Amino acid sequence: MDPLPLAYAAIGTLSVLLALFSDRFRELPLSEPLLALLLGVALGPHALGLLTLSAETRDTLLLEGTRVLLAASVMTAALRFPVSSLRGLVAPLALLLCVAMPVAAAVTGAAALLLGLPLALAALVGACLCPTDPVLAASVVTGKPAQRDLSERLRRLLTGESGANDGLALALVGVAVAAVLPSAGPVDVAGRLAWEILGSVVLGVVVGAAAGKAMEAATRHRELEEGPALVFTLLLAVAVLGVARLIGVGGVLAVFVAGLAYNRTVRRGERGPQQNIDEAVNRYLALPVFVLLGAVLPWREWVGFGPAALAFVLAVLLLRRPPVLMVLTRPLGLRPRDAAFAGWFGPMGVSALFYAAHSVHEGVHDPRLFAAVALAVTASVVAHGVTASPLRRLYARR
DSSP states (O other): OOHHHHHHHHHHHHHHHHHHTHHHHHHSSOOHHHHHHHHHHHHSTTTTOOOOOOHHHHHHHHHHHHHHHHHHHHHHHHHSSOGGGGGGGHHHHHHIIIIIHHHHHHHHHHHHGGGTOOHHHHHHHHHHHOSOOHHHHHHHHSSHHHHHHSOHHHHHHHHHHHHHHHHHHHHHHHHHHHHHSOOSOHHHHHHHHHHHHHHHHHHHHHHHHHHHHHHHHHHHTTOSOHHHHHTHHHHHHHHHHHHHHHHTSOHHHHHHHHHHHHHHHSOHHHHHHHHHHHHHHHHHHHHHHHHHHHHTOOHHHHHHHTTHHHHHHHHHHHHSSHHHHHHTTTTTTOOHHHHHHHHHOOOOSHHHHHHHHHHHHHTOOOHHHHHHHHHHHHHHHHHHHHHHHHHHHHHHHO
């Protein structure tokens, strides 16, 4: 059987059902990515055997699929709140990006050593898994239940962090890839990473501000129809992603910065409808990626890890982020319950898969890299998907 029509039918049917009962699923201890993951497992070679992909096809689909999904997701995160409301969070966000993210990479890399990985490869696993995922984080901080139960400041902090650290993790991943494949000197690596990060910031500011000004002018002169206006920011995300790749800078970070610049330029009334469309697209665009992940889970490599796989999962879930956030409770200006909630809900997902696929594209072909990253992502999808609704209600009661 041709797997492509089957994938269309399965993903489309799941999306329709989830859309029909979207409000109810926000209240259940069962997230949409988790259901998509389970569907992929059922269709995969170790269950029904209806969706089978080679490692090369898997890596290509994951690289391009997660790249586009991340672009849409970080654009949505950049538009979720007015930029003016994020000004008071600059210092906490800087602390999360400059302290919490590198610590998460170091802790996760140390945990990867339990799997028997060499030091450089373990460091690369840690770098891939250090950013919080904007797709999974969105399922926690958006929707009526989140607006009802969570504080506005906590939602903004998690949104800003998940949007920014997905692009900035490129620096850590680049250094780790260079350690695994020491083909270039430190100066060359540092120069390339500096260009990728600084160039993406400049590109995002220029294109985002220009797009905002263009939107204002088109709206003022009534030259823009309602339909194109609603998807304008998604089109902007694709355009920025393409330009970033052409000039060799970080596309995900460029899209996030462009979203912030656009957000800063346009009025709230024009941004609101676009945000609603972006949220919906982001919510359902993620489903094919998790179905794909479920179908290609490396069960054989996991069995080869032995009992160390469980130790790795527990270490990543419990030590990668919660202790760091609890230590930073006061510097972040959080209450203990806010720090505990933010510490637990720093999920790993699409961004980790993207950086793993990016590393393969850069020349890291050790199958243990994808096996370790997929193991942590799968554990995160299950653990955070099951606990999101109960812990959100517990947070509200306290």
